[in-house]
Amino acid sequence: MDAFFAAVEQLYRPELRGKPVIVGGDPDGRSVVSAASYEARVFGVHSAMPMAWARKLCPQGVFLPGDGKKYGQVSRLMFGILEEFTPDVEEASVDEAYLDVTGCERLFGPPLAMAHAIRLAIRERLGLSASIGVATSRSVAKIASELAKPDGLLLVPPGREADFLAPLPVERMPGIGETTSRRLRGLGIRTLGDLTLMDDTLLARVFGKYGPLLREKAAGRNHDGLREFAPRKSMGKETTFPRDMVDRPAVGRTLALLTEKVCRKLRAEGLAARTVTVKLRYSDFQTVSRAHTFDTAVFYDSIIIPAVWDLFQQLDSRRTGIRLVGVSLSRLQTAVRQWSLFDAAAQRKQENLCRGLDLIRDRFGFTAIGVASRLA
Amino acid sequence: MKIKVSRSELLHELSQITPVVEKSTKLPILSHILIDANRDDETISLAGSDLDVSIKTSCPANIEEKGAIAIPARELTDLVRYLPEDSDIEICTEDSERVFIISGKSKSRMVCLPDETFPEIPAIGGEDITIPGDILRKMIQMTIFSVTQEQSRFTLNGILLILNRNFIKMVSTDGHRMAYVEATKEFENLEKDLKILIPKKTVAELYKILQADQYLFVQFANDENHLFFKMENRLLVSRLLAGQFPNYELVIPRNLKNKLIFTTQKLKQSVNRVNVLADEISKRIMFKITSGQMLLRTENIKKGEAEMEIEIDYSGADVSLGFNSQYLLEFLNVVESEEVIFEFSDNEAPGLFRPHGELDYVYKYVIMPMSI
Numbered sequence: 106m107d108a109f110f111a112a113v114e115q116l117y118r119p120e121l122r123g124k125p126v127i128v129g130g131d132p133d134g135r136s137v138v139s140a141a142s143y144e145a146r147v148f149g150v151h152s153a154m155p156m157a158w159a160r161k162l163c164p165q166g167v168f169l170p171g172d173g174k175k176y177g178q179v180s181r182l183m184f185g186i187l188e189e190f191t192p193d194v195e196e197a198s199v200d201e202a203y204l205d206v207t208g209c210e211r212l213f214g215p216p217l218a219m220a221h222a223i224r225l226a227i228r229e230r231l232g233l234s235a236s237i238g239v240a241t242s243r244s245v246a247k248i249a250s251e252l253a254k255p256d257g258l259l260l261v262p263p264g265r266e267a268d269f270l271a272p273l274p275v276e277r278m279p280g281i282g283e284t285t286s287r288r289l290r291g292l293g294i295r296t297l298g299d300l301t302l303m304d305d306t307l308l309a310r311v312f313g314k315y316g317p318l319l320r321e322k323a324a325g326r327n328h329d330g331l332r333e334f335a336p337r338k339s340m341g342k343e344t345t346f347p348r349d350m351v352d353r354p355a356v357g358r359t360l361a362l363l364t365e366k367v368c369r370k371l372r373a374e375g376l377a378a379r380t381v382t383v384k385l386r387y388s389d390f391q392t393v394s395r396a397h398t399f400d401t402a403v404f405y406d407s408i409i410i411p412a413v414w415d416l417f418q419q420l421d422s423r424r425t426g427i428r429l430v431g432v433s434l435s436r437l438q439t440a441v442r443q444w445s446l447f448d449a450a451a452q453r454k455q456e457n458l459c460r461g462l463d464l465i466r467d468r469f470g471f472t473a474i475g476v477a478s479r480l481a
Numbered sequence: 482m483k484i485k486v487s488r489s490e491l492l493h494e495l496s497q498i499t500p501v502v503e504k505s506t507k508l509p510i511l512s513h514i515l516i517d518a519n520r521d522d523e524t525i526s527l528a529g530s531d532l533d534v535s536i537k538t539s540c541p542a543n544i545e546e547k548g549a550i551a552i553p554a555r556e557l558t559d560l561v562r563y564l565p566e567d568s569d570i571e572i573c574t575e576d577s578e579r580v581f582i583i584s585g586k587s588k589s590r591m592v593c594l595p596d597e598t599f600p601e602i603p604a605i606g607g608e609d610i611t612i613p614g615d616i617l618r619k620m621i622q623m624t625i626f627s628v629t630q631e632q633s634r635f636t637l638n639g640i641l642l643i644l645n646r647n648f649i650k651m652v653s654t655d656g657h658r659m660a661y662v663e664a665t666k667e668f669e670n671l672e673k674d675l676k677i678l679i680p681k682k683t684v685a686e687l688y689k690i691l692q693a694d695q696y697l698f699v700q701f702a703n704d705e706n707h708l709f710f711k712m713e714n715r716l717l718v719s720r721l722l723a724g725q726f727p728n729y730e731l732v733i734p735r736n737l738k739n740k741l742i743f744t745t746q747k748l749k750q751s752v753n754r755v756n757v758l759a760d761e762i763s764k765r766i767m768f769k770i771t772s773g774q775m776l777l778r779t780e781n782i783k784k785g786e787a788e789m790e791i792e793i794d795y796s797g798a799d800v801s802l803g804f805n806s807q808y809l810l811e812f813l814n815v816v817e818s819e820e821v822i823f824e825f826s827d828n829e830a831p832g833l834f835r836p837h838g839e840l841d842y843v844y845k846y847v848i849m850p851m852s853i
Contacts, residue, residue, distance in 0.1 A: 379762060400631055400655045402762060415633060438762035443657050444829060444849035447727050
């Protein structure tokens with residue numbers, strides 16, 4: 106979807122149409138832009154940019170805090186439309202999807218015609234514009250859709266993937282991040298075309314097993330299908346303090362609050378976690394993290410919060426202000442309960458307590474009930 | 482210092498010590514092995530330590546000049562390993578921080594640390610008790626796997642050793658399962674009952690030593706701060722863990738309603754087979770027990786399902802129990818009897834596994850079930 110959050114806002118509030126709309130956190134605080142309408146992009150505003158900068162670049166912009174509920178509703182409608190075309194839809198994010206249309210020609214015609222029909226359906230029924238890339242693999246399709254933006258459609262014919270990719274800088278390829286691109290540049294490789302000309306042995310020496318795979322990817326030869334079942338690998342929450350924090354107990358309370366929120370989400374998805382990681386960023390941007398692995402997968406606040414607190418104590422070795430804290434849970438599995446040998450009764454109580462809290466919060470919101478220590 | 486030692490004898494001793502030596506170099510001296518040639522009995526002593534666990538051993542040597550030095554452990558062991566099998570090695574110091582290691586045509590000079598910087602390894606203290614080596618080894622083997630992997634759970638982080646005039650017991654747990662073994666043995670010179678938590682790392686090192694060589698006896702002693710295990714020329718010294726081990730007696734279930742008997746190998750093979758498709762993280766295997774038959778079943782949303790039927794002598798109510806396959810296999814891998822007894826009551830109560838038949842020890846393994 107094109108400038109999704111901003112476009113949804115413009116859709117619901119016609120007076121905003123044609124105006125630069127910027128969705129993100131508090132523009133006077135430290136949050137970042139989550140979406141900018143195309144009118145705002147003219148001023149150089151783009152997502153992930155600090156809101157304060159966006160305000161400087163585009164003082165006349167309409168700054169909105171974002172409404173996750175509304176975006177979620179529109180997103181569900183959008184996915185509903187996609188599923189009318191094919192059942193093979195991979196949800197990549199709230200406004201991004203991969204569709205496998207193999208075998209759908211009989212119903213909707215060739216992929217290009219089908220892409221056209223999808224764009225039309227989204228425009229007519231949602232009033233939003235979507236960009237689509239059509240190609241023989243996930244990664245090429247993604248790149249094509251990015252190049253098609255805004256409101257465009259780009260087809261890479263089968264067999265022409267390498268030609269299409271060749272002039273593009275290596276960073277365009279999903280999976281080639283900062284580190285890989287830096288190393289590629291070190292080898293004198295700037296474009297995906299350069300990468301296809303490289304020797305496998307050299308690539309293997311620099312990148313290991315991943316090397317030859319990279320080259321295949323650059324040539325558009327890996328026909329990666331959909332990740333039909335892409336189980337979640339981790340979930341987490343982090344927060345940047347409005348002002349750097351020196352008060353350690355207060356930081357601990359924030360961490361406990363984040364943990365409660367993540368744990369609630371964990372339980373809502375019916376999952377349990379083996380590993381918990383705490384992240385700290387100091388005022389000078391030094392970032393440190395530390396993880397703890399439990400003997401079995403856990404999902405209660407009362408087990409995870411003390412572990413988070415211990416990790417925080419072990420991690421926090423400096424006397425500088427703390428800018429950001431985060432908690433994440435990983436090695437997730439479906440919540441299978443491993444009963445405890447020594448305190449099964451306590452375990453049952455904790456479980457009931459968490460279930461009760463979750464029910465109250467589902468109905469009355471997160472702040473309706475909480476642990477008393479947070480009042481301090 | 483100037484000594485001559487046999488390559489194979491030195492390597493054997495070094496390989497006992499290197500596992501305890503620190504890999505990280507927070508304290509550089511801890512990555513070294515102390516060689517001390519100040520004794521008069523034609524042996525040198527070798528020692529390594531990470532401050533929690535220390536190993537001291539000895540090796541016959543031809544001492545031409547007394548002295549001592551701390552040599553980098555990994556480099557020394559590797560160097561000795563790559564020398565010809567039946568060669569002799571000459572080790573002589575150049576000064577307090579350099580040593581020559583000469584064998585045949587190979588000559589190396591290594592940068593070392595002076596011996597006085599090496600931490601002192603406490604001498605064996607207290608009355609010692611003699612424990613047969615094979616009993617100790619077997620008891621560790623039967624309990625070591627259920628020690629917790631979580632560093633922070635310090636009261637569980639080891640094996641509980643209980644000695645009394647008439648028996649020796651070991652217990653370990655990670656909070657979800659527990660292994661308990663008890664052997665009858667007279668300890669006449671034991672003055673009062675002993676109940677000590679042996680740290681996990683110490684147990685692991687002790688087990689390695691007991692596996693590498695056969696020892697008739699292990700002499701065990703303790704003082705306020707340390708545990709000592711002496712096996713012939715080898716001494717293992719460990720720091721004592723503080724902390725209250727949970728009340729294990731309370732969680733050993735008694736009077737469980739139902740009882741099944743399995744052929745150990747058959748149960749193990751069945752578990753192994755269905756385990757291939759168990760969920761990677763939860764590792765859950767369902768035991769669906771019905772009259773005359775037990776069905777082992779695993780499910781993995783990504784990979785599929787597996788089932789295995791076992792005939793059983795059972796006529797009670799249907800029960801469905803979930804267990805962590807790793808917990809089951811770790812027990813089935815070490816239990817010695819041909820048959821095992823499995824006792825259970827319901828899907829939230831502990832299950833009890835134990836060997837079936839006449840044995841000269843008691844072995845119990847308690848596992849808490851898993852549920853959705």
